[in-house]
Amino acid sequence: MRYIKTDLTCRLDNLPWTWFHTKFVMALGITWILDAFEVVIVSVVLKSMAKSLNLSVFQSSWLVSSFLIGALVGAFIFGYLADKFGRKKIFFITLLLYSLGTFLTGFANSFEIALLLRFITGFGLGGEFSAIHSAIDEFIPSRFRGRVDGFITASWNLGSIFASLVGMYLLSSFPEEKAWRYAFLFGGSLAILIVFIRFFIPESPRWLISKGLIEKAEEIVFKLEKKYHVKPINKQCEIPVFEGSLLDAVKIILKKYRGRFLFGTAMSFTILTTYYGFITILPLVITNQYNLPTKEIPNLLLTASIGGLIGGIVVSFLSDKLGRKITGTTVALFSFLTSFFFLTSQDIYTTVFVYSLVAYSFASVAYVSAMEVYPSYLRATAIGVLSVIGRISGMLAPPILTYLATIDYKLSVLGLSMLWLVGFAGFFIWSKFGVEAKGKSIEDIT
Structure with a gap:
């Protein structure tokens, strides 16, 4: 290369x-x-x-x-x-x-x-x-x-x-x-x-640049600098030029970036399984436990979305302020803990809001952490593979959690909680061995 x-x-x-x-x-x-x-x-x-x-x-x-x-x-x-x-x-x-x-x-x-x-x-x-x-x-x-x-x-x-x-x-x-x-x-x-x-x-x-098209890249950057009156800085770095096949790209991801891929897999798995699992058992399982009528389901989903929007915005700033590692690890841990509220709380609306405020915000730090760590010549391929893993996992979570609910309601909630441990473990290990990407250029990270 x-x-x-x-x-x-x-x-x-x-x-x-x-x-x-x-x-x-x-x-x-x-x-x-x-x-x-x-x-x-x-x-x-x-x-x-x-x-x-x-x-x-x-x-x-x-x-x-x-x-x-x-x-x-x-x-x-x-x-x-x-x-x-x-x-x-x-x-x-x-x-x-x-x-x-x-x-x-x-x-x-x-x-x-x-x-x-x-x-x-x-x-x-x-x-x-x-x-x-x-x-x-x-x-x-x-x-x-x-x-x-x-x-x-x-x-x-x-x-x-x-x-x-x-x-x-x-x-x-x-x-x-x-x-x-x-x-x-x-x-x-x-x-x-x-x-x-x-x-x-x-x-x-x-x-x-990764395709060797330097003049076209220069034209785009120069136009932006000229339009917004920015003086170019004199600092260089090396960019790899990749000309391999899809198989070559996948091999690089699985070998050279094995640790990053495993971390990304844990993030994609956690995001999709907990989301699709929750929006499935909320109307089918949790509302039954709280004896709520069907007409309350849209209101609960709306409550969850509002909580998730607020939490996601807050976490998006924290990931740049405190760093990806501490933010991701903390959010995953608290998502695990707040899921237990569905076993003890009597107020379903407050529980859904608090859970969503924390749990729905996880993606705001997990996605950027999993996807910014690859070089530009294979980033989209890596994201595609991680997306496939996440969506397959997301498809499997609803039937598993609803099946557990047929045995015992508590098992369904515990199953949701256990899914969060994958994300917590992934971020905890990444905190020890991975790169902190806060404020760093793509080239410094990759």
Whole structure:
């Protein structure tokens, strides 16, 4: 592998926070809101959709599974393609796939068509994840990276809040057979509008450098320095140029970056299993234990989202202020402890809010910690692989926790608690042997 000496990456990190960075984060970070909107809106309208299309419970469940399977495949394939062909090309293609998939779902008239369109929707949204996170980590100045990644992750809760409100409005304002169609048409239209917003975003200079395209990278950085009157600094570093295959990239991840990959696996596993596990047992198990009617479920989910949004924003700042290690370890430990409140507390709304305030904020430090530690030439591939592991784990958590609940309610809650120990152990070990990335450039970390 050959190396290129350049000052461009240091010049990127030397930039102040500008209006460009704000627009950049908004245009790309919207993916998290769309992802949450898609997950929650399907939960809200699935019963109406099944009734309209005459679907069985088994067929209805496959509409959810098809989306998740599509996301798995999309994350892996587009992760590699983003490393091979660039971030910008991929996040246009993936957003178009998502928007068309969800928009056309609104016109589905059979189980087979709906199943295919849900797969396409997941395929696009899963691919978004790898390209978007790579582009953001590579463009944002190092001193802002933790809080920006954390805030974007916390914005997931905005999407879930928005979906809950949209679902409530549509179901109360239109007949059921039309409301679910309007929900998908609205989501698809929103995503199509975002495609146009992304036209101003340049390619990642770090990716361009890793492909030997120095002049193009220089042009992007120079324009930003000129526009915002920033004097270039004279500091150079070596950037590896990778020209291998997908298999070569995976081998490097599993060998050279084995420890980082195991840490990332623990983070991805914890984030997805605890989230999907909790939003499954909350309506199916926990509400029964507290003798709550079905109509209270949307309010509880809304409470959880609000708590998660507040906690995520706070943690996003702490990861840059205190560091990733101490923040991640502490949040994982407190998430483990607060999950036991569901065994003792009599006030379900307070318990859900407190738990979500802590637990939902974990992703705001865990995602950035797991994804900023790879060089630009294989970052998207690594993120894609980690996303696959996380989503598979997330698919398995709900049936396991609900099965435990059939034996004993306490076992289900204890199962959720044990999942948090994986994240705590991962961060605790990383605190001893891993790199603290707070305020450091991508090149210093990798």
